Amino acid sequence: MPQLARRLFVLPPELEGAARSWLEHGERTPRAPRLASSVVLLRDSPTGLETWLGYRPGSSPLGVLAFPGGSLDTFDDDPLGWLGPSPQHWAEQMGTDDVGLARRHIVGAIRELFEETGVLLAGPDLSTTVEANSTPEWMRAREAVANQEKSFTEVLAKRGLSLRTDLLKPLVNWLSPDFAHHRFNTRYFAATVPVNQQPTLLESKGVWGRWVCAKRVIEERETTALGDEVGQENTVGLTLGELLVPGSEIMLEKMAAANGCIAYLSYKRKPHVYQPKLVEEGGKLMLEVEAAKTVAGEPQRER
Template identity: 65%
Template structure:
């Protein structure tokens, strides 16, 4: 289960400094959430990837996601499993932290794609949250001018937390200047909603077939398609984080979105470590199955 991954070029300097000057106390990781949006296609399961600027710990090309914010603790109507059950599913003892991760996941998905996992009741989903009014709401939430709970409350909507599925937990490597403790979730693309870039910040995003991306993982196809200065000429490992690659591998192996989302999986914890391979810094990833077993026991 030992895997080695290349580092993005912009992370090599920090990695070499960490190795050359000895290990130091790593920065405290920020809590974060990310959502793997999936749908079926004739070529296999597709997912929605977007470009992230600024040396994001989630990768230059990644799933929608970002930091947990203080406003994620605001009151909001909640449909689906209670926070206690979410904590058990995520392998957490802190119910509040579990709630924060779930709220942040749905909020970040809304901010970055416009897909809103919320509805007026526990069995309905808002239809077509598009147009100028909804884009203005996304911008207001992204700029922290308005709280996500306020946006939902004014429209009589509650979070459909039952539409999220927990996937895995990734902690950024110790050498990184910006570190995240990220919970990855999955959700099916709602049939009445379509993702769209955030007007003020979006640069590139697209549906991609996981199998196709992996078939070209050693080429620069994806980086050239994104077309940004820091993506052109890079292969998949240089564009993304190990979390994205491993999740893409699981998507490519799935028989469809229903099979992927219905598969019962305890949350595995990953904490990539920096290693030297023939003088080159690389990330070593080993699945923490002790965490997996503990989560499985708590969810029973």
């Protein structure tokens, strides 16, 4: 069990109505969360660890700006080629006895990453991954999967590909606040981009997405620079805490403090469910999180 410290975060604007309703009408049974997976893409750069952030239209429980990810779907149970650690191994890593659920999260993570960025953690064997995935043919495949015209399984099988589950690393499990109207139970994973692949936006749905330097984003967290750059009605003039869910902000902090990809990925994390709770501080509604304290090898800045 990690050592925990109390942290306070800004309540994102899109959650304020739900939060006030929750308080006014009294606490009640929370809405059931949807299962989701998200992948934190990583790469080293001269200025520090970089990660891919994208804009999410609407009021996503993952945040206005978020790592690639989304809901699991029924197709994630379909049979497909599997390379790397077994679903049983993943269940142990994720701290669950439900092997089927663990498998679904892995498939969903790799599928969502493919849909949103084109990065495909798959290959014909354990020593090879797909290359040159930015062609019009691959974009059509992404669109077909995103629109559920084809299953992810079909796309892989047609090309003789299997999932490279060895390219994923488990991170953390975040649960949306009880008061939120749209809730996710999200498993986060990390991965580096395979050789000769580059993330790109989905043509039909992509609005904004790019590599960001984690250290710089955290240094500028109290400014509106990133939100202004995205340039959407619900991002302009907002600080980092108003654009991200607490889980994403904490992960960015840890990336900012990590000494490169290898150090970040090799850190041993124990399974734990984190959930923001609604609190009132000085007449202002905030989100309280019990987050892991600073640990040797993975320092974290306190706010």
